[in-house]
Amino acid sequence: MGHQASASAESHGLAKITVFLYSFSMKPQSNQAGRGLQHNTPSRFSRQTSQSIDDGWQEELDALPRxxxxLRPEIARSxxxxxxxxxxxxxxxxxPYRGCEHGCVYxxxxxxxxxxxxxxGLDFETRLSYKSNAVELLEERFRQPNYRVEPIALGINTxxxxxxxxxxxxxRRLLELMLEYRHPVSLLTKGVTLLRDLDILEALAERNLxxxxxxxxxxxxxLKRRMEPRTASPRARLNxxxxxxxxxxxxxxxxAPIIPAINDRELESILARAAGAGATRAGYVVLRLPHELKTLFRDWLAEHFPERARHVxxxxxxxxxxxxxxxxxxxxxTGQGAFAQLLAQRFAVAVRRHGLDRDGRPELDCSAFRRPSRQGDQFHLI
Structure with a gap:
């Protein structure tokens, strides 16, 4: 049986303790098929870190389930x-969710x-929580007398x-509430489950919401399988x-994101196929690597594209x-410098060519908002 040894370090002014934990060791890819990353990097707030050591038990561990x-519920305060x-x-x-099972490495x-x-790392895509009282909290917010209507983006973080x-x-339940209250909403997704809710989206669209x-x-x-393993296929997204x-x-x-020397050469072809499938406007974002993500992404590059990792x-x-x-x-x-300028020029030419150069998002109707009656509401005689 092997061991994991924690390395002593300093982070955010807190000394990380050194401990020794005895456990079976596992090679990074042994049982994480279908996941974006293959290990858990310590978070920037962790007070101890560990390093796996191969102890020869790998063949037995390969038989373990994926x-x-x-998934756990969370009672949100807002x-x-x-x-x-x-x-x-x-x-x-x-x-609505913390963490994301899509497993996008970037x-x-x-x-x-x-x-x-x-x-x-792996926790982000395997240990998720959901805001079980989200619908109740949103309705409570909508019913506040001083509530001011502005479009709400649904799922902007995960x-x-x-x-x-x-x-x-x-x-779906949040969208149903938006429809009932005639509240404008915006969605950005790569999840094919959106097609399940076409009925609600159509009703919202009829009211410009x-x-x-x-x-x-x-x-x-x-590349999709390597980079974002549990997302819809490119064909499904065009559909x-x-x-x-x-x-x-x-x-x-x-x-999004555009990753140099990985997918940037596809910019024009993605915009062309999207326009042909029905897109009317477009945007792009370059790769962002805040905090622990810079280490996670480097590890992914070393595994999947070792020959070009330094160039990327x-x-x-x-x-x-x-x-x-x-x-x-x-x-x-959008980045800065010569490469960023080249991306911006390529994008501008492509959106003009394919009719995707509409200015910004459509203006949604903020004037249709209403509060449907609920049991217990007070009515006043006029």
Whole structure:
């Protein structure tokens, strides 16, 4: 039986303790098939770290079942978040889920799992929580006398249509409440479960209460499996655009993230295929590597693209002023420097060629909001 030895380090002013834990060791890929990452990196708040050592038990461990998804309810204290970033056009958002089973290796939201004392690695895609009282909290917010209507982005941090939504139907119930109150809502997703809710989306669209964009990172199915293993296929996402057009929604396409020397050469072909499938507007975001994500992404590159890993990171750093990531508003999503300028020029030419150069998101109706009567409401004689 092998052991795991914790390495002593300093982080955020707190000394990390050194302990020795005895356990079976596991090679990174042994039982994580279908997951985006193959290990749990310590979060930036962890007070101890560990290193696996191969003890020769690998053949026996290979027979273990695949790593399952853990799902737990969370009682949220609030449900609508206020966004202060000028890079994001919508100022209000709701995130029904923490963590995301899609397992996208590049997800900028991974570091947020550290606030739950969990790893941004495998924990982010296997140890999820959902806000079980989300619908009740949102209705409570809507019924406040001083509530001011603004469009709400649904699932801006983690995907509201990730696989667990098929069972929980939390996003659907939130949309049903939006429809009942005639409240405008915006969606950005790569989850095919969206097609289950076409009936609600159509009813919202008839009242100009919804905008939808589909995220497409690659048209290459093999790269999709490596980079975002539990997402819908490229073909399925193009079909989502077509189905949305059929019910009266003019969808957008988001090419995100653009990763130099990995998928950047697909920019024009993604926009062309998306326009042909029904997209009417487009956007893009370059790769962002905040906090632990810079280490996780490097590990993924070393595993899947070792021959070009250094070149990819060199170009990424060129986009962010010589760093792995520059969080400055106005720069973090589009980058800076010669490579960023080239991307911007290529994007501008492609959207003009394919008729995707509409300005921004559609203006949704904020004037139709109403409060349906509920049992216990007070009525006043006039």
């Amino acid at each position: 790593l399952a998804t853990e 449900i609508v978040s206020r966004n202060q970033s000028p890079d994001v056009p919508l100022k209000r958002s709701i995130n 997800c900028f939201a991974r570091p947020s799992h550290a606030y739950l004392d969990l790893s941004p 995907d509201a249509y990730q696989p667990v939504e098929r069972k929980l139907r939390l996003t 919804v905008s939808v964009s589909i995220s497409i990172t690659t048209l290459n199915q093999d 989502m655009l077509s189905r949305l057009r059929e019910i009266g929604i003019e969808p957008g396409v988001m090419v 990171m060199s170009l990424v750093q060129q986009l962010h002023g010589g760093q792995d990531y520059d969080p400055s508003f106005g720069l973090r999503q």
